[in-house]
Structures are given as structure tokens and as C-alpha cells.
Amino acid sequence: MTPCPVALSRDLPPGGVKRVFARGRELALWRGASGQVAAWDNRCPHRGMRLSHGFVRGDRLACLYHGWQYGTDGTCAHIPAHPELCPPATIRATGCDAAEAGGVIWVAPEGYAAPPELPRGLVALRSLTFRCDAARLARICGLEAAPVLYLPDHPSLVILPNPLPGGQVEAHVLTAPLPAADRVAAVHLTEALRRAAEAEETA
Structure with missing residues (x-):
């Protein structure tokens, strides 16, 4: 199935996060400092806060509510209330495949699918x-x-x-x-x- 075009690349700079939809699925779309894009279900695994209200720190997305931070692979990397704790790998945001092609960010909710071929130079x-x-x-x-x-x-x-x-x-x-x-x-x-x-x- 063709992935969904959820945003123009130029509208999501490094450090940006926004709410998008892909086939009715509400997602938090964000870009880390390295330029990598991630798309996750728009709820923090901790208390269900919308991650699209969060903020980007380097290559992590932090939930606005309690500040839990998630790396680009979705795993929890830091819990501010327990700074010495190494969070269990089971604490992770649920993600979708996201890719950029032709100046567009594409998300595939059902699993990887190649973006459609578009004319060059657009x-x-x-x-x-x-x-x-x-x-x-x-x-x-x-x-x-x-x-x-x-x-x-x-x-x-x-x-x-x-x-x-x-x-x-x-x-x-x-x-x-x-x-x-x-x-x-x-x-x-x-x-x-x-x-x-x-x-x-x-x-």
C-alpha cells in the first residue's frame, strides 16, 4: 500500500515536532538534530500525553508531562525523576516507518512501502x-x-x-x-x- 504523504520536508526542521495523521492514525512526527525523521503513535507510553506537545533535545523526543525522553528508535532513554535508572527496553513509543523522498515526508502505517515515483526536479x-x-x-x-x-x-x-x-x-x-x-x-x-x-x- 502506498505510504501517506504527511508533511513537506521543509516544514519540519531539525528540532521540529508536529501532529499528523496517516490513514486515520494520529502520530507525532519529529526530526532530531541529526536530521532523522521519526513518526510514532501520538501518546507517551508513560501517561498517554500527546508526544506532539513535547520537545526535541538532540536526537531525543521528550514528553511534555514528565519529561521522559525517547530516542529515534522509540526506546525510552531517560527518566528525569530517576536519572540513574537505565530504562527497560520494553518502554518504547510505537512507531511507523517514515522516509523522505522528493521533498516530502512519507509514513507507512502498515509497514515499509516505497514512496511513489515522482517526476524529478519538483x-x-x-x-x-x-x-x-x-x-x-x-x-x-x-x-x-x-x-x-x-x-x-x-x-x-x-x-x-x-x-x-x-x-x-x-x-x-x-x-x-x-x-x-x-x-x-x-x-x-x-x-x-x-x-x-x-x-x-x-x-
Whole structure:
């Protein structure tokens, strides 16, 4: 099964952490100081606090609640209340396979799957949320629902839809390198698509 595009690489700098969804599964997505990306179930194994509220220290993610720290492999590496304790290996965050390709962070909830092949040379344009489902987004683009949408009337644009809970879809948009004015026009086009999709939703 195709992995889910959950974020643009540029939107998760080293030390960044954010809440994302992959096929309805809520995850904490974060990047350590070394640049490695990890995606875990969005709950601390200790008390269930959302890890996306936490903070990155080097190559560890610390829970906001009690500060338990987890390494990029998910295992607990440090418990502040017991600094001399070597935490048992059984204390670990539950993770998903995460990879970067084409300026996009992909997550495979069901286990490793290669990201789809995309044209070379694409660059990130933006991410935006549509208040409609993925099928409606594809239809507004003149296409059938698919993991990658190539707009027939705008071949420089590629849309990667990621369905969210509640019948919404997050779209990550890539484009061929464009002059500044054309990039602005491309952003306006994505806004027009969103308005059209959401207008159909409420009609």
C-alpha cells in the first residue's frame, strides 16, 4: 500500500515536532538534530500525553508531562525523576516507518512501502487543508481519486492528498521550478481549487 504523504520536508526542521495523521492514525512526527525523521503513535507510553506537545533535545523526543525522553528508535532513554535508572527496553513509543523522498515526508502505517515515483526536479509549493474528502478534491481537479494527482490543465503542479479524520484532506503541492510570479499564480490556483471543492461540499 502506498505510504501517506504527511508533511513537506521543509516544514519540519531539525528540532521540529508536529501532529499528523496517516490513514486515520494520529502520530507525532519529529526530526532530531541529526536530521532523522521519526513518526510514532501520538501518546507517551508513560501517561498517554500527546508526544506532539513535547520537545526535541538532540536526537531525543521528550514528553511534555514528565519529561521522559525517547530516542529515534522509540526506546525510552531517560527518566528525569530517576536519572540513574537505565530504562527497560520494553518502554518504547510505537512507531511507523517514515522516509523522505522528493521533498516530502512519507509514513507507512502498515509497514515499509516505497514512496511513489515522482517526476524529478519538483519543489515544494505549499500544504493546505480542504474541507472535503479526497474523492471530491480529485473530481474538482478533473481526475479520479489517486495517491498522486497530476493536474491535466496545469502540468507543472502535482498534488499529494492525505485524507484526514472528519472527511477532510490535507494536500501537499509540488511544482516544477517556476519564476516568482508563476509560483504566486500557482498558489492562487490551489486556493481556487479549495474554494471550488468546498463550495461543492456545501451546495
